[in-house]
Amino acid sequence: MKKIITILVIIIGFAFNTNAQEKTTKNDAIKTVSLEQTKGEFTQKQITLSEGTYVFEISNNNVGHNIGFVLAPKSDVKAHIKNAYVTEQVKNNTKQSSKKVTLTKGEYVYFCPLNPTPQYTLIVE
Numbered sequence: 133m134k135k136i137i138t139i140l141v142i143i144i145g146f147a148f149n150t151n152a153q154e155k156t157t158k159n160d161a162i163k164t165v166s167l168e169q170t171k172g173e174f175t176q177k178q179i180t181l182s183e184g185t186y187v188f189e190i191s192n193n194n195v196g197h198n199i200g201f202v203l204a205p206k207s208d209v210k211a212h213i214k215n216a217y218v219t220e221q222v223k224n225n226t227k228q229s230s231k232k233v234t235l236t237k238g239e240y241v242y243f244c245p246l247n248p249t250p251q252y253t254l255i256v257e
Contacts, residue, residue, distance in 0.1 A: 161185055162232055167201070168193050169222075169247055179254045183237055188230040192222040200246045201230065203254065206239040213240075221246070 163184060168175045168191040175193075190201045203216035218228040240254040 162187060164189050164229075166191065167242070169195055169199050169244055169249065171195050172247060173249050174242070174244070174252055177252055179242075179252075181235060181254065181256050183235060183256055185232050185234045187232055188216055188218070189227055190218050190222050190229070191227045192224055194225055195247060196224060198223055198246060199244050201242065201244060203233065203240055203242045206241050206253070209241055209251065216242075 161184065163181075164187050165179065165181070166189045167179075170193050188201060188203070190199065192199050198221035200221055201216065201218050203213045204211055205213075213233055215231040216233045218230055220228055222228040235256045237256050240256065241251040242254050243249050243251045
């Protein structure tokens with residue numbers, strides 16, 4: 133009887149461990165892209181990424197007012213990718229992140245209409 137209980141405990145423990153590893157693997161697939169804004173510009177002028185899922189972390193480096201973040205396909209700049217918006221405006225000298233964004237091959241532009249900044253190129257290979 134002790135052997136049966138021991139085997140059941142090991143199997144249940146293994147099942148929980150495997151489930152935890154699967155969740156970790158899924159979370160590891162999400163990468164963070166950190167971008168910094170100063171007055172009137174992003175410090176990163178162009179970005180090249182591989183296909184995948186990303187979260188954009190936007191830093192307001194002493195701009196002096198709230199800022200935001202817009203990402204859109206280069207072919208249609210008005211078609212903003214809403215999940216790429218920061219969850220709330222980025223206050224002076226703070227950071228905010230976007231929701232998860234899955235990017236496929238192509239060219240995109242990123243900019244801030246509140247700062248305002250030029251449109252910069254993001255390439256997904």
